[in-house]
Amino acid sequence: MPRxxxxxxxxxDDWQQLDPDAATAGMQQILGLxxxxxxxxxxxxxxxxxxxxxxxxxxxxxxxxxxxxxDFPVFMDxxxxxxxxxxxxxxxxxxxxxxxxxxxxxxxxxARCGFDAFQMADESRLEDALAGLADFSEHYQAAIDQPLPxxxxxx
Amino acid sequence: xxxxxxxxxTIVDQRVDQFRDQTARYLAGNLSDGEFLPLRLQNGLYLQxxxxxxxxxxxxxxxxxxxxxxxxxxxxxxxxxxxxVSTRQNIQLNWPRLDEVPDILAELAGVQMHAIQxxxxxxxxxxxxxxxxxxxxxxxxxxxxxxxxxxxxxxHPEFAFLxxxxxxxxxxxxxxxxxxxxxxxxxxxxANASGEVGCKxxxxxxxxxxxxIGSVICEWLEKKHLLTYLExxxxxxxxxGRRDNKYKARIKILVKxxxxxxxxxxxxxxxxxxxxxxxxxxxxxxxxxxxxxTEPAYLALDAAAAxxxxxxxxxxxxxxxxxVKRNTVDHRVAGYRIVNLSLKATGFxxxxxxxxxxxxxxxxxxxxSFGEVRTTHQQNMVxxxxxxxxxxxxxxxxxxxxxxxxxxxxxxxxxxxxxGDYCSLANAKSIPVAEAIQSRFxxxxxxxxxxxxxxxxxxxxxxxxxxxIGHIGILGVDKKGEEFYQVCLGGSQAKxxxxxxxLGPSFSQxxxxxxxxKLLSTYLELREEEEIFLxxxxxxxxxxxxxxxxxxxx
Numbered sequence: 001m002p003r004x005x006x007x008x009x010x011x012x013d014d015w016q017q018l019d020p021d022a023a024t025a026g027m028q029q030i031l032g033l034x035x036x037x038x039x040x041x042x043x044x045x046x047x048x049x050x051x052x053x054x055x056x057x058x059x060x061x062x063x064x065x066x067x068x069x070x071d072f073p074v075f076m077d078x079x080x081x082x083x084x085x086x087x088x089x090x091x092x093x094x095x096x097x098x099x100x101x102x103x104x105x106x107x108x109x110x111a112r113c114g115f116d117a118f119q120m121a122d123e124s125r126l127e128d129a130l131a132g133l134a135d136f137s138e139h140y141q142a143a144i145d146q147p148l149p150x151x152x153x154x155x
Numbered sequence: 156x157x158x159x160x161x162x163x164x165t166i167v168d169q170r171v172d173q174f175r176d177q178t179a180r181y182l183a184g185n186l187s188d189g190e191f192l193p194l195r196l197q198n199g200l201y202l203q204x205x206x207x208x209x210x211x212x213x214x215x216x217x218x219x220x221x222x223x224x225x226x227x228x229x230x231x232x233x234x235x236x237x238x239x240v241s242t243r244q245n246i247q248l249n250w251p252r253l254d255e256v257p258d259i260l261a262e263l264a265g266v267q268m269h270a271i272q273x274x275x276x277x278x279x280x281x282x283x284x285x286x287x288x289x290x291x292x293x294x295x296x297x298x299x300x301x302x303x304x305x306x307x308x309x310x311h312p313e314f315a316f317l318x319x320x321x322x323x324x325x326x327x328x329x330x331x332x333x334x335x336x337x338x339x340x341x342x343x344x345x346a347n348a349s350g351e352v353g354c355k356x357x358x359x360x361x362x363x364x365x366x367x368i369g370s371v372i373c374e375w376l377e378k379k380h381l382l383t384y385l386e387x388x389x390x391x392x393x394x395x396g397r398r399d400n401k402y403k404a405r406i407k408i409l410v411k412x413x414x415x416x417x418x419x420x421x422x423x424x425x426x427x428x429x430x431x432x433x434x435x436x437x438x439x440x441x442x443x444x445x446x447x448x449t450e451p452a453y454l455a456l457d458a459a460a461a462x463x464x465x466x467x468x469x470x471x472x473x474x475x476x477x478x479v480k481r482n483t484v485d486h487r488v489a490g491y492r493i494v495n496l497s498l499k500a501t502g503f504x505x506x507x508x509x510x511x512x513x514x515x516x517x518x519x520x521x522x523x524s525f526g527e528v529r530t531t532h533q534q535n536m537v538x539x540x541x542x543x544x545x546x547x548x549x550x551x552x553x554x555x556x557x558x559x560x561x562x563x564x565x566x567x568x569x570x571x572x573x574x575g576d577y578c579s580l581a582n583a584k585s586i587p588v589a590e591a592i593q594s595r596f597x598x599x600x601x602x603x604x605x606x607x608x609x610x611x612x613x614x615x616x617x618x619x620x621x622x623x624i625g626h627i628g629i630l631g632v633d634k635k636g637e638e639f640y641q642v643c644l645g646g647s648q649a650k651x652x653x654x655x656x657x658l659g660p661s662f663s664q665x666x667x668x669x670x671x672x673k674l675l676s677t678y679l680e681l682r683e684e685e686e687i688f689l690x691x692x693x694x695x696x697x698x699x700x701x702x703x704x705x706x707x708x709x
Contacts, residue, residue, distance in 0.1 A: 054394055076193060076276070078316025082393045085313050089428060103190055105177060112312035135173045138165045140306040142433045143313075149382075149433060150162055150306065151440035 003126060004097070004119035008133065010126050013119065015046060015067060030069050033057070048099075051079045055087050062092045069119075072100040081113045088114030088144045107132035114144035156217050156527060157302050157447045159267045166310065167264045170271055174198050175257035182254065197277055197315065199245075199270030200256055203579050209248045209256060210273035211263060215283040215301040215325075216244035216530040220517035223528060225266045227513035233259050238513065240498060240506040242570060242621055243322070244282050244530045245273055249577050271309055276317045278308035278389070282324045284332040285531040288448060289493055289539045291485045295344045295352050297327035299444035300381065303436065304342075307382050314389050318396035319404035321389070322361070334532065336360050336368045336652035337624055339406045340388060347375045354381055358388055358418070359410030362618035366654045367407040370415045372422060379436045386434060387425035391418070451525040451540055456490025461543040468547050475550055477599075481561040483546065490543055494524075496536040496553060497560040497568065501593040504586045505571040506534030515556050523549050532621075533570055535563070565602045566610055566675075567593045570621050574614030574631060575638070581614035583631025583638035588612055588667050595668040596675075605675060608688045609648070624648040626689045627674060628655045629667070640667055644674070644700060645692045656697050659705055670704055677703045 001012040018029040025031055027044060036047040037057060046067035049055060058065065068087060070080040084096050097117035098110050107129055110118065120126055142149040159167070177194050180186040186194075195202075199210035211226070218226075226246060230238050233255050239247040251259060263269055272279055281304045288296045304323055308314070314321070326333040327344035335341030341357035354376045360369025376384055392406045395413075410418045469476030484493040496516065498506050508516075516536060520528045523545050524538035531537060536558075541549060553559040562568045569592070572578065574585030589612055596602060611625030622628030624646040632639050639661035646655030662670050675688075677700050682691045692700070 051398075075190070076316055077398055078276075078314070079394055079398075081313045081316065082390050086390070086428075105173075105190075105194055106316075109310075109312040109315055136166065136169050136310070138162050138169070139312075140162075140166070140309055141311055147433055151303075151443065152433060152437060154160070154162065154443070 002119070003123055004099075004117055005126055005130055006095075006117045008130070010130065017048065017069075030067065049080070049083055051077050055083045058087065058092075059090055062087070062090060062094075065092070065094050067095040067097060067117075068092065069097040069099050070115075072098060072102040075102045075106060081109060084110070084115050085113040085144060104129040104132035105135075108135050112139065112141075112143040112145050156219060157214070157444075163267070163306075164264075167267070167269045167271075170198075170269060170310070171257065171260045171264050174260060178254065178257050193275050193316070196275035197272055198256075198260065199273035200253070201274065201579070202253075203249070203577055206250045207253050207256070208573075208577065209251045209259060209270060210241065211246045211248070211268060211270050212273050212280050213245050213268075213530050214305050215281055215287070215298055216285055216532075217298070218528045218530065220520045220526045220528070222266045222268055223513050223517040223520070225262060225268070227510040227517070229259055229262055230510045230513070237507050237509045239504070239573060240508065240530045240534045240536065242532045242534065242572070242619055243273075243280050244285075244532055245280055246530065247573070249573070274320075275315075276319050276321075277315050278311060278317075278321045278323065281305055281308070282322070282333055282338075282532055284326055284328055285529045285537045286332060286484065286493055286539065287327065287529075289487050289491075290328050290330075290332075291487050292329035293327055293487070294329070294346065295327045296445075296448055297325040297333075297342075297344060298448045299441065300327075300342065300344070300354075300378075301325050302444050302447065303382065303440070304385070307385070307434075313386075314393055317389070317393055318398045319401060319406075321392070321406065323385070331648070331650045331652075334621070334624065334648040334652075336650075337362055337366075337621070337648060338369060340385065341369050342381070345375060351377075353377050354384075356384060356388075359407040359415075360652075361405050361407045362621060362623050363405060364402050364616045364618075365405075365407065366618070366623040367411065368652050368654065369407075370410060372415070372419050378441060379438075380430065382434045382436060383429040383432060384422075384426060387422045387429055390425050391421045395421070450488075451527075453488050453491065453540070454542070456542065456544075458489035461490045465543045465546065472547075475547060478550055478554075478559055478561045479546060481565070481603075482559070482563040483541075486540070488540075492541055492543055492546060494538040494541045494546070494549065495531075495563045496538065496558045497562055498535050498558070499562055499568045499593070500557050500560045501567065501597055502590065503557075504573070504576075505569055505589050508536070512556055512558060515552065516558070519549060519552060533568065535568070561599065562602060564607045564609075566596055566605055566608045567602060569593075570609070570611040570625065572613050572620035574612075574620075578614060578619075580617055581631060582616075582633035583614050583640065584664070585612045585614040585620060585629075585631055588629060588631075588640060588664060591664070591668050592671055595672070605679070606685075606687045609646075610671075611646070621648065622646070623654045624652065625655065626687075626692070627671070632661055634661070638664060640664065642670060642674075642704075644697055645689065647689060658697065659701055673704045674700055 030046040099119040181191040324333040356373040357369035529537040571589040575581040613620030613622040614631040628643040643655030
């Protein structure tokens with residue numbers, strides 16, 4: 001079973017990505033945005049966003065979606081950081097999963113933008129990525145992990 | 156100036172540790188070239204033609220004497236004994252060793268400095284007026300807002316992998332000395348109808364391959380909204396800026412493609428979500444930032460006495476008098492002047508400064524200017540608070556050190572990127588062109604007769620030398636493997652900003668001094684009264700210059 005980082009630990013994945021051409025989907029499958037949009041009842045259904053697929057179509061369903069996965073096909077494409085943060089700012093409380101080719105050195109940024117699950121294309125890098133979460137203990141900006149900017153916290 | 160507390164120090168120290176680990180992983184083969192690239196760039200490290208280049212951040216151009224001495228030490232210990240002041244007011248080292256860069260960063264962290272985000276597709280060093288806080292035409296000191304922006308943009312989790320680099324400049328004076336129209340975002344402190352000072356926000360300016368003057372996105376914004384508004388602009392850009400072509404990836408292309416009104420609408424839509432959120436600046440946050448930029452302990456000087464004493468000195472020593480006239484500027488406080496140190500002596504690469512000069516400037520800053528120094532985007536340095544009565548001994552020491560060339564604002568005070576001598580992006584060398592022009596036009600009387608001229612040289616399209624906004628701009632181009640130089644005229648970085656127009660076919664390096672000579676003599680023949688080069692150009696257009704330069708010999 002594929003593995004990923006969740007809640008600071010490496011665990012087995014209980015979701016599967018759905019084949020983009022599949023006609024029907026089971027409950028524990030992550031759908032592409034187009035497949036997801038076609039569902040009549042979106043309750044309990046997970047969705048994957050690619051770069052260029054801004055999260056706006058999800059906004060009306062945030063309370064029903066258990067998992068949003070955001071793909072990073074190349075680590076230099078930073079659109080997903082904004083997608084993730086925007087979903088959280090609008091109240092999404094389910095699992096926010098980064099998947100694909102992000103690297104260890106982006107872990108702090110991803111976590112700060114509200115990602116709480118990390119599925120790397122190369123699973124052998126998971127252990128190392130876990131360490132990347134501890135690169136910084138202090139931050140200037142408000143973000144999802146720390147809703148107050150430093151200027152409101154300075155003693 | 157701003158002083159780190161334990162929070163700032165922790166962040167910078169942890170960044171050093173992070174980069175040390177990244178470098179070790181790269182050298183051990185555990186991080187690929189492609190993966191290390193943006194990581195090292197976001198720590199200011201380029202792998203150049205001959206050696207790595209490290210760009211050290213100088214937030215909004217402000218340094219204290221301790222930091223200057225540290226830079227001098229670093230150039231000696233880890234480099235070849237000199238540094239270079241860049242057009243983003245930063246300091247560059249041209250010869251560090253990759254494996255020693257973490258040690259250099261640790262040295263810098265010890266004096267509250269770093270190289271964070273001095274390169275890469277992220278928010279770069281915020282720049283401002285080199286006369287901030289002391290200018291006579293200032294509405295409000297821009298530095299507290301620069302520091303607020305510095306903190307917000309440092310390691311911002313959402314905006315570290317933008318489509319392209321992102322530059323912000325802030326200006327708070329009548330005259331724009333920060334070139335805010337040529338920035339991805341320009342912030343101008345302006346008063347509204349009821350006299351309250353707020354922020355005018357421009358976006359979509361920039362140089363590079365497609366030079367564009369920024370558009371006004373917001374005429375007046377309450378200061379407390381500054382960061383949420385910037386965040387909204389960045390978010391629109393991060394999601395919608397082009398990523399398929401690096402030459403079309405800057406925000407200026409997005410603003411053009413969407414149209415200013417649609418872009419503004421998109422920003423306002425994002426802002427609806429962020430406005431009045433926790434990133435809204437509290438009064439306390441603004442007060443805290445301002446508390447670091449209070450007045451130094453100026454003496455109450457007798458202005459009339461200081462003036463007459465200085466006038467007598469100038470009359471007695473005309474060389475000194477000339478330097479005072481050319482290189483010093485009126486100060487807001489009676490009895491003081493702002494002193495420009497010229498890093499444009501003929502025979503030295505524009506903007507370069509040696510370790511010994513750095514240490515001398517540090518000593519002079521301690522002795523005459525409250526221990527502070529500024530770097531300028533014209534690649535010079537400034538001692539901002541010098542008593543008129545101390546100008547003479549200061550000048551004597553500057554002169555000995557080669558830092559008193561009285562050419563501030565004149566032709567030979569040119570902006571010039573490191574070019575093909577160092578930079579691997581360059582199409583052509585720029586330093587030899589600068590030097591050839593400086594050598595040809597080294598007669599001071601002729602320079603003064605020409606009046607203020609901004610000549611800017613870039614070795615490639617990336618336009619680090621700001622060639623588009625020089626009154627005369629020179630761009631190095633590659634033609635079938637040979638270096639040529641294109642000339643443009645009529646650029647301006649002032650509030651009436653304009654992009655220079657290309658004169659015509661490019662020239663060889665050897666031709667450049669003659670070409671400049673022809674441009675200057677055309678101007679001298681056509682100028683009316685006190686008209687400066689730019690104004691004559693604007694009145695007569697490009698044709699007379701073109702005719703002269705491309706005239707066939709009979």
